[in-house]
Amino acid sequence: MRKLPSAARLARIRERFASEAGVSVADLAREFGVSEMTIRRDLSQLEGQSHIHRTHGGAVLTGRMLLEFDYRDRREANRDAKQAIAREARKLVKPGQRLILDNGTTTLELACLLRDGENLTVITPSLAVASELLDAPGVEVILLGGVIRRGSPDLTGPVTEHCLELFSADITFQGTDGIGLDGKLYNADLRLARVEKHMRRIARRSIVLADHTKIGRTALACSGKLSDIDTLITDRAASAEAIRRLSKLGVRTVTV
Amino acid sequence: MRKLPSAARLARIRERFASEAGVSVADLAREFGVSEMTIRRDLSQLEGQSHIHRTHGGAVLTGRMLLEFDYRDRREANRDAKQAIAREARKLVKPGQRLILDNGTTTLELACLLRDGENLTVITPSLAVASELLDAPGVEVILLGGVIRRGSPDLTGPVTEHCLELFSADITFQGTDGIGLDGKLYNADLRLARVEKHMRRIARRSIVLADHTKIGRTALACSGKLSDIDTLITDRAASAEAIRRLSKLGVRTVTV
DNA sequence: GTATTAATGTTAGAAATTGTTCGTTTAGTC
DNA sequence: GACTAAACGAACAATTTCTAACATTAATAC
Numbered sequence A, B: 001m002r003k004l005p006s007a008a009r010l011a012r013i014r015e016r017f018a019s020e021a022g023v024s025v026a027d028l029a030r031e032f033g034v035s036e037m038t039i040r041r042d043l044s045q046l047e048g049q050s051h052i053h054r055t056h057g058g059a060v061l062t063g064r065m066l067l068e069f070d071y072r073d074r075r076e077a078n079r080d081a082k083q084a085i086a087r088e089a090r091k092l093v094k095p096g097q098r099l100i101l102d103n104g105t106t107t108l109e110l111a112c113l114l115r116d117g118e119n120l121t122v123i124t125p126s127l128a129v130a131s132e133l134l135d136a137p138g139v140e141v142i143l144l145g146g147v148i149r150r151g152s153p154d155l156t157g158p159v160t161e162h163c164l165e166l167f168s169a170d171i172t173f174q175g176t177d178g179i180g181l182d183g184k185l186y187n188a189d190l191r192l193a194r195v196e197k198h199m200r201r202i203a204r205r206s207i208v209l210a211d212h213t214k215i216g217r218t219a220l221a222c223s224g225k226l227s228d229i230d231t232l233i234t235d236r237a238a239s240a241e242a243i244r245r246l247s248k249l250g251v252r253t254v255t256v
Numbered sequence C: 001g002t003a004t005t006a007a008t009g010t011t012a013g014a015a016a017t018t019g020t021t022c023g024t025t026t027a028g029t030c
Numbered sequence D: 001g002a003c004t005a006a007a008c009g010a011a012c013a014a015t016t017t018c019t020a021a022c023a024t025t026a027a028t029a030c
Helices: A006-019 A025-032 A036-048 A072-076 A079-090 A105-116 A127-133 A158-164 A190-202 A240-248 B006-019 B025-032 B036-049 B079-090 B105-116 B127-133 B158-164 B190-202 B240-248
Strands: A022-024 A052-055 A058-061 A064-070 A098-101 A120-124 A139-143 A146-148 A169-174 A184-187 A203-209 A221-225 A231-234 A252-255 B022-024 B052-055 B058-061 B064-069 B098-101 B120-124 B139-143 B146-148 B169-174 B184-187 B203-209 B221-225 B231-234 B252-255
Touching: A006 A022, A006 A025, A006 A036, A006 B022, A006 B052, A006 B058, A022 A025, A025 A036, A025 A058, A036 A052, A036 A058, A079 A105, A079 A203, A079 A231, A079 B036, A098 A105, A105 A120, A105 A127, A105 A169, A105 A203, A120 A127, A127 A139, A146 A158, A158 A190, A158 B158, A169 A190, A184 A190, A190 A203, A190 A221, A240 A252, B006 B022, B006 B025, B006 B036, B022 B025, B025 B036, B025 B058, B036 B052, B036 B058, B079 B105, B079 B203, B079 B231, B098 B105, B105 B120, B105 B127, B105 B169, B105 B203, B120 B127, B127 B139, B146 B158, B158 B190, B169 B190, B184 B190, B190 B203, B190 B221, B240 B252
Parallel strands: A098 A120, A098 A169, A120 A139, A169 A203, A203 A231, A231 A252, B098 B120, B098 B169, B120 B139, B169 B203, B203 B231, B231 B252
Antiparallel strands: A022 A058, A052 A058, A064 B064, A139 B146, A146 B139, A184 A221, B022 B058, B052 B058, B184 B221
8 A cells, every 4th residue: 555644644544533433553553554653653643632532552532523514615716815815804903802703714714813812802603713713822712603504614594693782892804705896795695694784783893805806796685885894805906997996985995 | 648737737636635635745746757846846836725735745635624622531431321311312302393402422412313303403502413413404403602612512601591592492401410319400510500591491391311420419500400300311320219319309200 | 049937857955754672651361 | 469461652763755956948938
């Protein structure tokens, strides 16, 4: 059998636990064609991530792998632009603030950048955002309740809206599925659009993060007007003409 | 093999990740007939834009989003008894019902058995329960909001209690950390105890699932009295004496 | 044709991973 | 509890892979 890079071996070992509750060092060493010492080192590493518990001769599963979502395709699209936009948004966050992070891949990139935040409170309907910030020492995560949309790691519905009523926040960061040149914000999901409206109501400032592909597009549901928000952050691939038109509608537009 | 333009090679490498979770530099170099250095450069480029992570010897996919939580050894302790209790509880569930599933390893076992449920609605503060039922076709999952306790896959706090107010349910299934012989239910966490009280208020029937090790134990917070619940399901390793005393307190006790 | 640029190959030193040895710890047995 | 064989961990050596710089080739423009 061909040798794999070490990380691939770690992943394969982890997969083993899906079918078997325990593994033995000797078996793994034979299977992967490496020394037992290497397997031991692998297992200690996995133990450090608290996936497994080591025993004499092998290891057993401690917890379970949960909530697996396949974000790949969407997250890859325009990732550079999204990361640049997220970096710009990060600059607006000060220690001690209460933030709302909406669903979406761009806000998820922002969540990654907030991991080193100090004394932040993040309120979110996104399980992805929650998981990203779960172990960040300076961030308290409040998950909104709601119905879990099948195949999508986020919460929506009346429960989510109701939960929002309990809070106020300094800034809300939202994504969007489309910004019409008529100055309206669009969302592909009606329930999400309603939730976004609520978020803006309870936050002092509203900031929309949208890469240039969103500009000029529309979608099923309108979640509000550009004049409802304070700042739009987009990337410089957006056409100058479009940005001019949006600025005319009264929204401060930052391009990165 | 004819050499491909670099862009085509990048695309082909990216495709590889669709079928395999990890690739090795040496393999790719051989396959495309280019030097390993070229492959390394390709991978660094892909790392920036797509969801892969470079490792020694190759690269692995990181696109999957895993919310992982650690139960330590709790789930293994008395697992047989917990599963038997869960099977008994499963019999009480009828199609179309709305259920509340509390945190806890026993209720998690019950969640596994509810995967084939018909037209059920499950309301839960437990991310573990939610993940178990996420892809069950006949089950709608409503996650309660709240603060995520670090290292524990569940939600608690005032938000959770507030969310509960929005619902009513047919049955609530709860675990417990201890059942005192004085007839009180105990929980190690004060906030969880409060949440459990709320759950019972909004459900028509309350059922507590507790293996025999819980009987006679107490913990920090009292979450209610045995007379508040309808049925206690425990395993037959519980001492006859203890069961007699609990029955005297007016709770229907089922042993499996 | 040449100039210019991008892509690829080569090399050497640095870094990470893996294998080996050996003394120590552990689990099981008597 | 003492014994034994297996498993473990630490330290070091061997191997593989990485990065960075520079040399070379291919692609494109003029």
